[in-house]
Amino acid sequence: MENPVNGEVVAALCAFVRGGAGPSHSSLTSAFLAAGLADLTPYVPGSVQNLNKVERITEAGRAVWRQPSGGRRLVEELLSVYRVNGIFADSNLDMEKSALRSALRHQGWSLDEEGRLEPLGEIHLEVGDRQALNDQLNRLRRNTEDAALLLGTAKELLESVGKFVLEEGNRLPDRRMDFPEVMALSMEQLGVMPGQVDVSTEGGKQIRKVYQAIRTVVEAVNELRNDHGTGHGRTLPSGVSVEAARFMIRQATIVAEMLLATHDRQMGRG
Numbered sequence: 307m308e309n310p311v312n313g314e315v316v317a318a319l320c321a322f323v324r325g326g327a328g329p330s331h332s333s334l335t336s337a338f339l340a341a342g343l344a345d346l347t348p349y350v351p352g353s354v355q356n357l358n359k360v361e362r363i364t365e366a367g368r369a370v371w372r373q374p375s376g377g378r379r380l381v382e383e384l385l386s387v388y389r390v391n392g393i394f395a396d397s398n399l400d401m402e403k404s405a406l407r408s409a410l411r412h413q414g415w416s417l418d419e420e421g422r423l424e425p426l427g428e429i430h431l432e433v434g435d436r437q438a439l440n441d442q443l444n445r446l447r448r449n450t451e452d453a454a455l456l457l458g459t460a461k462e463l464l465e466s467v468g469k470f471v472l473e474e475g476n477r478l479p480d481r482r483m484d485f486p487e488v489m490a491l492s493m494e495q496l497g498v499m500p501g502q503v504d505v506s507t508e509g510g511k512q513i514r515k516v517y518q519a520i521r522t523v524v525e526a527v528n529e530l531r532n533d534h535g536t537g538h539g540r541t542l543p544s545g546v547s548v549e550a551a552r553f554m555i556r557q558a559t560i561v562a563e564m565l566l567a568t569h570d571r572q573m574g575r576g
Contacts, residue, residue, distance in 0.1 A: 308414040309370070310423065311377035315413060316367035318406040319384055322393055323359035329391045334359060337383040338366055341376070375437075378423070381410075385421050394421035418448075439466055439566070446559045453551035460558035461485065461531040464524060467562050468492035471569045489524050496568045520564065523557045530554065 322328045329337075331349045338344045346369050347362040357365065363384070370376035393399055407417045416424050425441055442463045446456060468488040472478040475495050483491075493499050500521060503514040530546065 309372070309374040309377040310381045310410055310413050310415045311367050311370050312409075312413060313367075314409040315381070315406070316364055318402070318409040319367070319381070320360045320363050321402045321405065322388060322399065323363065326359065328359065328393065329387045331356075331359065331362075333387045333391070334362055334384075337380075337387045338362070340383045341366070341370075341380040343369055343380065382423050385417075385423060389421045394419065436470065439463070439470060439562075442466070443559055443562055443566075446555060453548050453555065456555050457527065457531050457551060460555050461527050463562055464489065464527060464558060464565075467565050471495060471565065474569070474573060485528050486525075489528075492565070493521070493524075496565060496572065498565070498568060520561050523554070523561050527554060527558050 323334075331351075334347075335344060335349055338347050343366045347357065347365050349356050349362065366380055370380050388394065394403065403417075403421075410417050410423070411426065414426050416426050418424065424445065442459065446460060446463065465485050465488055468491070469478060471492040472488070472495065477491065477495060490499070494502070498517050498520060500514045500518045503510050503517060505511045505514055530551075
C-alpha cells in the first residue's frame with residue numbers, strides 16, 4: 307500500500323498550523339508519541355531551541371518518508387488531533403482541507419468529511435494482513451449504497467477474517483478450501499459454533515441462539531453472493547429488497563467484528 311506521506315502531503319498538513327494556529331504543541335507531541343516519533347520532535351515549554359509546529363511536522367514527515375506503515379500511522383495520529391481541534395468542522399479552512407484531500411488522493415488515499423483516512427480503490431485482503439481487514443471492515447460500515455456490489459465484498463471480508471484466524475492459530479491448511487469450510491474451521495477454533503455451547507450453564511441456551519444467528523448470517527451471505535453478488539454481473543434479485551441487502555451487509559460487519567474481537571481475546575490482545 308502506498309505511503310500517504312510525501313512532500314505535498316506534509317506541506318498540506320503544515321498549512322493548518324502555520325503561525326502557531328491549530329492544535330497545541332502538547333497535542334502534536336501526543337500524536338508523535340503515538341506514531342513512535344516523539345524523540346525526533348521534542349518540545350520543551352519555554353526553551354528557545356524548540357522547533358515551531360511546521361518544523362516539527364516536517365521533521366516527523368521526513369522520518370517516515372520511506373516507511374508506508376509509519377507514514378500512515380503518523381497521518382492518522384495527526385488527523386485525530388486535527389479532528390479534536392475542530393479543523394474539519396471549520397468552514398474557514400475549506401481551502402486547506404481541499405489541498406490535503408488532493409495531495410492524499412495522488413498518493414492513493416481518500417479523506418472523508420470527518421477527516422478520516424482510507425485507502426482508495428480495491429483493498430487486497432491478503433492472508434495475515436490485519437490492517438487490510440480493518441480497512442475493509444470500516445469501508446463496509448460506512449458504505450451501504452451499492453448493496454449488490456457490497457454483498458460480494460462482505461463475503462470476501464468474512465472469508466479473509468476466517469483465514470486470518472486460522473493462520474494466526476497455525477491451523478490454516480496448505481490446500482484450497484471453500485468458504486463454508488473456512489468459516490466452519492475458524493468458528494470452531496474461536497468456540498462460536500452453536501454445538502460448542504453447554505446449554506446446561508446459565509445463559510447457555512441464549513448464547514447458542516446467538517451463535518446460530520451468526521452461522522445463519524454467514525450462510526445467507528454466502529448463498530446470496532453465489533447467486534447475486536458482485537463478480538457474477540447481477541443486480542439484486544426481485545425477492546431481495548435493497549433494505550434487506552443493506553441489513554445483511556451490516557450483520558456481516560458485526561459478525562466480522564465479533565470474530566476478530568474473540569480472536570484478539572484468545573491471542574491475549576483484548
